Amino acid sequence: MTINKDKSKVIKLRVAEALQDDAYKGIARIDFEIMRDLGIRRGDIVKINGGRETVAIADKAYPADVGEGIIRIDGIIRKNARTGVSENVTVERADIKEAKKVVIAPAQRGVMVQGDLKPGLLGRSVVKGDIVVLGGVKRRKDLMGDDFGMDEIFGNLNEMFGGMGIGSFGGGMQQVRFLITNTNPSIPCIITENTEVVLSNKAIEISDESVPDITYEDIGGLTDEVKKIREMVEVPLKHPEIFERLGIDPPKGVLLHGPPGTGKTLLAKAVANESEANFILLNGPEIMSKFYGESEKKVRAIFEEAEKNAPSIVFIDEIDAIAPKREDATGEVERRVVSQLLTMMDGLQNRGKVVVIGATNRLNSIDPALRRPGRFDREVELRAPDKKGRLQILKIHTRNMPLMSALRLSHVNNKLLDLEKSIKELKENQRNTKDKKLLELRFEEINSKKELLNKLIELSKKLFDDEKKNMEVMKTLSNDEFTLLDSIFKEGMMNDLASVTHGFVGADINALAKEAAMVVLRRLLPKLELKEDEPIPEEYLKELIIHKKDFDDALKVVRPSAMREVLVETPNISWNDVGGLTKIKEELKEAVEWPLKFPESFTRLGIRPPKGVLIYGPPGTGKTLLAKAVAKESEANFIQVKGPSLLSMWVGKSEEGVRKIFERARQVSPCIIFFDEIDSLAGKRGMEHGQKVTERVLNQLLSEMDGIEDLSNVIVIGATNRPDMLDAALLRPGRFDRILLASAPTKEGRKQIFNIHTKNMPLAKNVNVEKILDATEGYVGADIESLVREAAMLALRADINSEKVEMKHFEGALKKVGASVSKSDVDRYRKIETEYLRSAKAALEKPNEYLG
Template structure:
């Protein structure tokens, strides 16, 4: 039997590699670490730890899964990674910490405006009770099927604090200026594409983080990735998650919106976006509905505008400096409508198909879209995954939203005429399997019509 580490053998901190959280742990503020690491640090499950990357944050230590034992990793969700200033496969220092009781905490909503009253403040406070926070953290509050992110703009005292019954909580109405336009999409929000994510991360993150490797090898890093597949399968969501997790600037282009009325407008728009991306590198340029501006060139007076746009886009991609600090990601539902010149190496080096999700992938997507929902005990996501063959990720999201809306039918009618529904009523609402089945019938009927 292995001997436990004695007091003299305990370490003040350890270095662990970051991996993504499982769906069940997202938004819980926990960090899964293995038993051997806990023994080294002299901590137990439930203790608070400090996680230090580019910045410092906190989490509650929780036992690792069996398959993660002795791997020297820490599983944390996208919010905790953001709070620590790290992404997957980077390293953090982890150490035990002391937590102070918070006297005052100020929160600001992320990228939205709220109407705040005493009931809402008390509701948020109850959700935060015993949770640990650090100034600058983003924390998630679940309310019915909606998760509201807040930025911790101030704490007293400073450092790692926990919310208690005595804590005075202030919630600002206005968005914190530094969070406006902030993308909240993480890899955990993209379901059913684990293998694609792994492949794309290798293509995108390595040259963005370590361009010197490519200089040493004497090769050019990839300039572009082209996603193709049915609409609603997660191409756009994946691109946003990549940019957010890699902590780079994100420039989005909607193909049809680029096309201007006047001569040269479209080319000027494209030049401006590429110029801004290079000035603000590292960055990702994402072109949605790529087939709208990358059609095969033809010899015809009526196709002159399309030919000019394609020629300009090819020139811009060829003109990107080969340092891997600007990457173009494009998405299309119709790869057959793309000019073949874009598919040659040096432009879109990687062409990746994103297919309809299989049953296990549909189950994972359903878990993502229901993780903030108050589900009744009779909800069986495995059964729903079986019943939704040929559904895309967008279809499954619509199913979950429609089921949630159906649960509102059980609200007392008198509540609907009140200015604000009491929180104790909202807390009693849950989404049942019957809601999902009714929603599924409607969606399938809509397809037939």
């Protein structure tokens, strides 16, 4: 163990939150140039001093942080250093010694801990009085390398393949915070294999400092929202002098709104922890009382307590329960509580030291008087996360799980492409950089990425498309090579999961991770013989590893919570199940699949994807089947709307139904809304027999499809067999951009449909398919399906034990099942296409012209 005795340099840096990969592992990210000035390298220990001194392992800053003068540390290190995000700390090289003895105790009440905790603390640098969590050992080992006497610190910990071992130590214990009550020696030291770790079973109360249960590192997918909340809540509580200098009052309240499960309560708790404010939770329904005046009294008591213990955050969860619109409130109690809440929020004497945060998923149900400046000054919407946000949330909920990465060569190839792209961008930046120091850093970064690229190219040559073969290859690699590939495989697996969890909010992703763990448990439970007094044997615990397949199985059970009311199941129909209609399939792929799968291509060419596709044609041609296939192939959420089911006898209910469908589709985008029999909803306006309700529904549909609010990543597909009944405003560009005719199939199309419906049917050798196809001229898909079914039924009627369907059965079926679409019907649709839809199609070919 190296001990530095030189006088070290001290540098002041601004604190930023850590990213998910570094959270709770005792790591500080510092600019390489600053590391050089401090005389340290990656893996060295640094002292961090805010209001208190603590220690962490140094690692290189992310490329985006270079030259910014920041240090990225997680919530535990921030608490240990008595500092917060955007505050300044001093950083210097630490004199570090090996710990001979460390005494730790749980830092939370009601926690009893047993067992050896040393494996989860190896490589952790600590000071007496620090709060620590278990885990992150593998990451520290990779970072510290041989320079710190790796074997001495970590002992023999290389039997980690398969997800158990140092990478995943601790399980649920990683949620528990521990306090370092004593160290020998008493200076900053590092826990090694030789350290004696003594566990005090009695939890130690930390009187003056609350233990940070939730920090900003526990929140994923809400980067912008966290920034907004911090500037409105944390800054006024910590630095009210800023607002005094500006001559303005700090915000009194923030209203968080969004779908259930997006993290409204979590965000409020994290802000309270980070700002070290007194947190008072008020659940809306709890304050209601049957006694006159009791509810108002409870509201007054909570605000008085907040003022007494300022700085405070009063968090009102489900605020719509206690502050509904007074004109809509059914009871007198609700009206009085709203009035009391308005008075308390306006009458807060301690301005800036008490902030009220409200949370609701029914924003429009809240009394308007609460939503004015001076009460709830700002409203922050929490939407369902995008792919990047879902990836962050997945990393949070799986960081304590024993994962087995999907060993796919495609993940390594994707990483190679990302590295090449990154090197190209860095070279471009290098050309535009004139600062010498920055040029030097860019040059070093390019070289390190090139080195990594070459290393990965060599490793990729050893890998196969077969995961089992890759498992064997991984066992032959060195520690460094194994760690590199393991991190890429894990990142790739998380990326794949983030790509297919459209519309999932944070709570859904948490449920997905739990369900994947339960899948593993169900698989292993039959092998276990559970006895009440005996612990589960270690060899069984080591088998509890979560694979990609377990997440795939969990995805079949866990659906986006916003879709539970409208979605029964994702269609299980692929393009291969749709026979004929080749041209329409291609058009649908371009109009629906491409915008959802390759949005960057549309952005690159400066065009917007189509908003809607109208499929029309005779009954039985496969219009609904096409919509289901495109939903499955594009991996989008699918909402099917049956036209007549939206119509209601109550005024405004039908329009509200349309509005809610589009609102939900935006929440769970990318999403396909499929209107079956759209002519029942969107008939021509002004027709004598037309009903006012359908006109109102049509107006709502028109404004939703191309209104003021942009319809992003939501595509509308309509199906009808009466396109001549549709209102002309629906058929203009910006609403239904593609109008496709699903006509009776050609002979080749009929052959494809026939093959699809007979693929599981044993046909006799005498079945003449060509003859059947010639006889089915004018048959649509539904007719061919009916013909095949009837032929099979005739075979069973002749002999219930029949094993094959013969030609005579098809001949008999042809006499019974005729074409449901006559030649006159086909001519009528062609006429509609040439006459009625010609103007709409012409407009689509000239998108610059506006037809209103």
